[in-house]
Amino acid sequence: MSDPMSSAKSDEPESNGKLKRKEYERELARLHVEFVKLQQWVVHKGVKVCIVFEGRDGAGKGGTIKALTERVSPRIFRVFALPAPTEREKSQMYIQRYLPHLPAAGEVVIFDRSWYNRAGVERVMGFCTEEQVKYFLQMTPGVEKAIVESGVILLKYWLEVSPEEQTWKLSDMDLKSYSRWYEYSKARDEMFLATDTSWAPWYVVHSDNKRRARLNALTHILSKVPYEDLRKPKVELPKRQARGGYEAIDYPFRLIPEVF
Numbered sequence: 001m002s003d004p005m006s007s008a009k010s011d012e013p014e015s016n017g018k019l020k021r022k023e024y025e026r027e028l029a030r031l032h033v034e035f036v037k038l039q040q041w042v043v044h045k046g047v048k049v050c051i052v053f054e055g056r057d058g059a060g061k062g063g064t065i066k067a068l069t070e071r072v073s074p075r076i077f078r079v080f081a082l083p084a085p086t087e088r089e090k091s092q093m094y095i096q097r098y099l100p101h102l103p104a105a106g107e108v109v110i111f112d113r114s115w116y117n118r119a120g121v122e123r124v125m126g127f128c129t130e131e132q133v134k135y136f137l138q139m140t141p142g143v144e145k146a147i148v149e150s151g152v153i154l155l156k157y158w159l160e161v162s163p164e165e166q167t168w169k170l171s172d173m174d175l176k177s178y179s180r181w182y183e184y185s186k187a188r189d190e191m192f193l194a195t196d197t198s199w200a201p202w203y204v205v206h207s208d209n210k211r212r213a214r215l216n217a218l219t220h221i222l223s224k225v226p227y228e229d230l231r232k233p234k235v236e237l238p239k240r241q242a243r244g245g246y247e248a249i250d251y252p253f254r255l256i257p258e259v260f
Helices: 004-011 021-045 061-069 130-149 172-178 181-195 210-224
Strands: 048-055 077-080 107-112 152-160 202-206
Touching (some): 021 107, 021 210, 048 061, 061 077, 061 107, 130 152, 130 181, 152 210
Parallel strands (some): 048 152, 152 202
16 A cells, blocks of 8 residues: 555656756755745744654755755854754653754754654664653644743644655665664554644645655645845945054064965
């Protein structure tokens, strides 16, 4: 039986065609301008945005995040890809180590994988018990509702890739994941059933075509975060001071080689 989510895209065959590099770069540059405008608005209005990217290994999360953050400030658009929990963090409430990274006013926080590790990779790879997964799926909607009610715009994206297009780095973890496609599908389905809520819905991005997936994801984000173009007044540079009595010193500066 085929995966219904992977086959759902067959209704739109034209969207799977190759996108030429020049066309992709032109559209991406246009979106980058809009994200700079969004950044200015977020800072100006003190908006709080949290974007979660989830999906199988090789679905294109990293490339999408890179495309999103390429022209904005890392002080405003902050990306987190948390490592495996420490022994101390393992003793804490599961979601606790993610909470300190949620956005303050004027910030956009992006999670490259998130608390949903528990419902996906941890479950499939046997890093947690079924009881822990069940509890996670029960409590997560309430936690996310509290996040949203605190004023955070929470956007959750699942990047869906087909087994034919999935790319692999062939690490030990990748090799184990490769053989468990339908276990991941089942875990994904149960995660959606439990956590796809009206206040924090899941949005699915078909990512077989990575260029189209990036453009589609970035366009959707812009549609979900209200912003306006802040027109700044034209800056007039002041006159430079007169040279006065300044004379350059005769000093052996250590200049680096000019190889380019």
